[in-house]
Amino acid sequence: MPEAMNWGLSWPYFLTAIVIGYLFGSIPFGVLLTRMGGGPDLRSIGSGNIGATNVLRTGNKKLAALTLVGDMLKGTVAVLVGFYLIGGKNAALLAGLGAFLGHLFPVWLGFKGGKGVATYLGILIGLKWPIAVTFAAIWLSIAYLSRYSSLAALVGSLFVPFLLWFWAGERQMAEMIAILTVLLWFMHRENIARLLQGREGKIGQKEG
Structure with a gap:
């Protein structure tokens, strides 16, 4: 990302940036695409998650890929x-x-969204693409x-704040991404429990 403009952080800018970001993030691509494709309500199958991994459990690889790109x-x-x-x-x-936050807690879905991995990657692409490539x-x-998928995301996200701070020299960015990493881990708390119990679903595994 180019060098930032120098501006004083005021409440109008703060709120505008948060709200616009939230509106983008709250677009539920997984739900919309599976519905348009004639599939089941994504929230009723597999993990109930609205992300690409759960879309893949419907057996539609094309829609899963489109969901990943959209998120x-x-x-x-x-x-x-x-x-x-x-x-x-x-x-x-x-x-x-x-x-x-919009992806995790979309207002359109009763604040019950996805776990944020693809959106996390997309944010990194916009902020610092070499770090995004490393995470991927x-x-x-x-x-x-x-x-x-969950284990891969959890391990990869652990490295990102440190890479931003010590490799890229982006302290402020590292601090913000650390917050996102904590949220990502929180949203994966059930996955962590299933991983420890050996019950976590694998990539491509269909419901039932």
Whole structure:
């Protein structure tokens, strides 16, 4: 991301960035795409999650891929809108936070959303793409070896704040992403319990 514009963080900018980010993040691509594709209510199958991993459990790989792309792009677009249209780096960070919260707690679905992995990646793409590539590489490696999407996301997200702070020298960004990482782990609390019990569903595993 280019060097940020220098602006004083005021309440109008703060609220605008958060709200716009939230609106982008709250678009439930998984639910919309499966509904348009004639599939079941995504919230009634598998984990009940609205993300790409659960869409894959319907057996429709194309819709799962589209959901993944949509959930990523809404995070990226929110960050770029925050940076270029609202007020630079600070606004980009706030818009990213808003997008993540929107995905986790969308008002349109009674504040019951997804777990945020794809949106987390999309936010990283908008903020610092080399870190996003590193996160994706870690995710893919662990997912390939274990076939556990949740484990891959949990491990990969642990590295991101440290990479931002010590490798990229982005202290403020690292602090914000650390908040997102804590939220991501919180949303995966049931997955963590199932992983420990050996009951976690694997990638591509259908319901029933």
